[in-house]
Amino acid sequence: MSILQTIETGLRSLLGHRLRSVLTTLGILFGVAAVIATVGIGQASSDSVTARITSLGTNLLTVSPGSTVFGGVFGGGASANSLTMRDVAGLSDRQNAPDISAVAPVSQGRVSLVSTSSNWSTTLSGSTPDWLIANARSMSSGTFITSADVSTSAQVIVLGATTASNLGAGVGDLITVKQIPFQVIGILASTGSQGFGNQDDLAVVPLTTAQDELIGGVGTVQRILLSATSSANLGTAYAEANQILLQTHGITNPSQADFSITSQTQVLSTAQAVTQTLTILLASVAAISLLVGGIGVMNIMLVSVTERTSEIGLRKALGATPGDLFRQFVIEAGALTAVGGLLGVATGLAAGYIVPRTANIAVTITPAPIAIAVAVAVVVGLVFGVYPALRAARLAPIEALRAQ
Amino acid sequence: MSVGVAPEQEPLIRLESISKLYGSGDAQVAALRNFSLRVAQGELLAVMGPSGSGKSTLMNILGCLDSPTSGRYWFAGEDVSRLSETQLAHVRNRRIGFVFQQFQLLPKLSAWRNVELPLLYRNASDRRSLAVHALETVGLGNRIEHRPTQLSGGQQQRVAIARALVTDPDLILADEPTGNLDTAASREVLAVLRDLNQGGRTVIVITHDPEVAPIARRTVHVRDGQLVQQKAA
Ligand SMILES: Nc1ncnc2c1ncn2[C@@H]1O[C@H](COP(=O)(O)OP(=O)(O)OP(=O)(O)O)[C@@H](O)[C@H]1O
Ligand SMILES: [Mg+2]
Numbered sequence: 001m002s003i004l005q006t007i008e009t010g011l012r013s014l015l016g017h018r019l020r021s022v023l024t025t026l027g028i029l030f031g032v033a034a035v036i037a038t039v040g041i042g043q044a045s046s047d048s049v050t051a052r053i054t055s056l057g058t059n060l061l062t063v064s065p066g067s068t069v070f071g072g073v074f075g076g077g078a079s080a081n082s083l084t085m086r087d088v089a090g091l092s093d094r095q096n097a098p099d100i101s102a103v104a105p106v107s108q109g110r111v112s113l114v115s116t117s118s119n120w121s122t123t124l125s126g127s128t129p130d131w132l133i134a135n136a137r138s139m140s141s142g143t144f145i146t147s148a149d150v151s152t153s154a155q156v157i158v159l160g161a162t163t164a165s166n167l168g169a170g171v172g173d174l175i176t177v178k179q180i181p182f183q184v185i186g187i188l189a190s191t192g193s194q195g196f197g198n199q200d201d202l203a204v205v206p207l208t209t210a211q212d213e214l215i216g217g218v219g220t221v222q223r224i225l226l227s228a229t230s231s232a233n234l235g236t237a238y239a240e241a242n243q244i245l246l247q248t249h250g251i252t253n254p255s256q257a258d259f260s261i262t263s264q265t266q267v268l269s270t271a272q273a274v275t276q277t278l279t280i281l282l283a284s285v286a287a288i289s290l291l292v293g294g295i296g297v298m299n300i301m302l303v304s305v306t307e308r309t310s311e312i313g314l315r316k317a318l319g320a321t322p323g324d325l326f327r328q329f330v331i332e333a334g335a336l337t338a339v340g341g342l343l344g345v346a347t348g349l350a351a352g353y354i355v356p357r358t359a360n361i362a363v364t365i366t367p368a369p370i371a372i373a374v375a376v377a378v379v380v381g382l383v384f385g386v387y388p389a390l391r392a393a394r395l396a397p398i399e400a401l402r403a404q
Numbered sequence: 405m406s407v408g409v410a411p412e413q414e415p416l417i418r419l420e421s422i423s424k425l426y427g428s429g430d431a432q433v434a435a436l437r438n439f440s441l442r443v444a445q446g447e448l449l450a451v452m453g454p455s456g457s458g459k460s461t462l463m464n465i466l467g468c469l470d471s472p473t474s475g476r477y478w479f480a481g482e483d484v485s486r487l488s489e490t491q492l493a494h495v496r497n498r499r500i501g502f503v504f505q506q507f508q509l510l511p512k513l514s515a516w517r518n519v520e521l522p523l524l525y526r527n528a529s530d531r532r533s534l535a536v537h538a539l540e541t542v543g544l545g546n547r548i549e550h551r552p553t554q555l556s557g558g559q560q561q562r563v564a565i566a567r568a569l570v571t572d573p574d575l576i577l578a579d580e581p582t583g584n585l586d587t588a589a590s591r592e593v594l595a596v597l598r599d600l601n602q603g604g605r606t607v608i609v610i611t612h613d614p615e616v617a618p619i620a621r622r623t624v625h626v627r628d629g630q631l632v633q634q635k636a637a
Contacts, residue, residue: 001524001525001527002527005524005527009524013512016512016513017512310508311510314508314510314521315521315525316493316496317467317469317496317502317508318496318497318502318521318522318525318567319493319494319496319497319498319522319525319526319571320493320525321489321490321493321494321525322489322490322493323490324493324525396469396470396471397469397470397496398464398469398470399470401469401504401508
């Protein structure tokens with residue numbers, strides 16, 4: 001039989017068994033699409049957590065009050081006022097802390113900002129010029145808070161990109177916070193982060209201004225951000241900060257420290273471990289859906305070949321050679337898996353386009369899962385479409401014909 | 405082969421001591437025992453015998469659809485047991501037309517597509533016209549697009565005959581072609597087979613039908629897997 005003739009025979013037979021063909025195609029389609037979508041979601045969440053944490057600055061150490069674990073009891077935020085400006089002064093001493101390049105005390109609160117055109121509630125931080133360095137941020141326009149602003153409790157404010165656009169405010173505009181007018185002196189460059197913990201939705205004022213007029217807590221700070229001179233020096237910077245704070249707090253036993261120092265690398269590695277687990281979980285779900293799809297395809301193929309054993313016998317009786325039958329079944333199974341695989345990829349890509357726009361779930365499509373899913377589908381389809389057919393084709397024609 | 409074959413020349417079919425065993429141990433059945441038979445080119449042979457005597461087994465071996473447990477089968481001078489799967493497929497395709505007792509038509513295909521099937525395996529170019537011509541030969545020129553389910557039993561059997569003759573084979577084997585048909589339909593089918601034989605083909609028919617015997621030149625009787633009697637017409 002000529003190859004063109006074989007293709008025509010194979011396709012005609014698929015059209016003749018429409019339901020069977022559609023079911024097989026659907027099995028492959030959903031298996032492939034599920035793998036692409038689930039791995040895409042896992043990839044996207046892993047990427048976004050990593051990006052968000054690296055955008056926080058990798059040289060960053062954060063000193064928080066309390067939060068010590070002592071004798072199995074978590075200290076919590078009990079001693080909330082344990083960090084003071086004395087600590088800030090101590091940490092800023094380059095003699096004792098040569099590996100710390102920036103010290104930024106932060107007092108934070110949620111406030112409502114009012115511009116001439118709208119209002120917007122956001123996270124307001126009172127801090128010092130070092131905030132910019134510690135957070136590894138830069139300005140897109142205007143200037144950041146200066147030491148002079150801090151010492152004079154100036155009524156100036158720096159806005160994140162999202163905050164500025166929501167307020168419709170630019171450099172030089174006046175906005176009010178708790179009825180106090182502030183002049184916008186700068187807009188921060190965007191980090192591109194989104195959603196919860198958006199690094200572009202914030203406002204910064206001089207620490208003294210925040211303590212005196214907006215958040216309160218004169219003399220104490222909620223957190224101190226430290227920047228190591230380089231990420232390689234993060235360890236020594238940590239040790240120096242720990243030593244200085246133990247000293248200023250008069251604590252001799254380090255396990256009784258009333259403060260804690262965390263680094264972004266710790267957070268990053270924890271988060272990466274979490275997202276890796278998440279990715280493995282999603283990949284297992286995908287692998288299971290591929291397996292289920294594969295078993296579905298296998299079943300339909302096996303049933304259809306068994307069903308068609310007498311057809312195989314008849315074709316043999318009429319002169320089909322083993323090669324003719326092999327080629328016909330390869331073409332049938334190949335066409336089904338190709339169509340199912342392509343539609344599956346299309347569905348997966350469509351899900352990757354639609355899901356982020358409707359369900360607010362990010363999806364990152366990468367080539368590897370597409371290739372693996374399609375390869376598995378094709379192999380399963382071909383093996384279970386062709387192998388049983390070949391076995392049937394090896395029977396004497398009359399035995400195959402009798403099988404019902 | 406030329407017309408006017410001398411009797412001592414190689415016959416189209418030569419069976420020598422064919423046996424066919426089914427199953428094993430106590431359940432073993434000898435469907436054919438030590439069966440020898442010669443059929444010359446151009447004969448019309450009727451095979452008769454009681455149910456279970458081994459007629460279909462004989463026909464399947466003659467049609468190269470099954471292989472004997474022992475004994476030799478020469479078809480047109482060739483030892484069939486020496487042929488490969490592919491060569492056997494070619495013999496079945498080019499030289500033998502088989503009419504099954506149960507029609508064996510593919511239900512999804514129209515009459516002419518069913519008749520076309522053997523032509524697919526020999527790269528014929530004008531398949532549709534050959535198939536239509538074969539259907540006209542059996543009187544079904546007006547049913548070419550019908551599915552088997554849309555045809556009567558006799559019409560289905562004639563589609564099966566058209567499929568057997570479309571390749572212009574040397575040998576037509578018909579296993580109880582009239583078994584499922586009423587008298588009128590049987591006559592039509594037998595007439596077609598006789599015409600084919602008169603056109604020069606060798607035809608072997610299994611039958612219970614005493615009406616077949618008169619049209620056959622020779623009738624063989626099978627009992628318990630053995631040849632019991634040969635009667636020349
Ligand atoms: N596939 C098989 N497996 C086991 N035994 C078989 C098989 N085919 C046939 N037989 C046995 O071989 C014997 C001959 O069977 P066969 O079909 O040749 O009979 P038959 O003469 O065609 O009968 P009928 O006129 O009823 O069609 C029977 O006893 C039958 O039981
Ligand atoms: Mg029989």
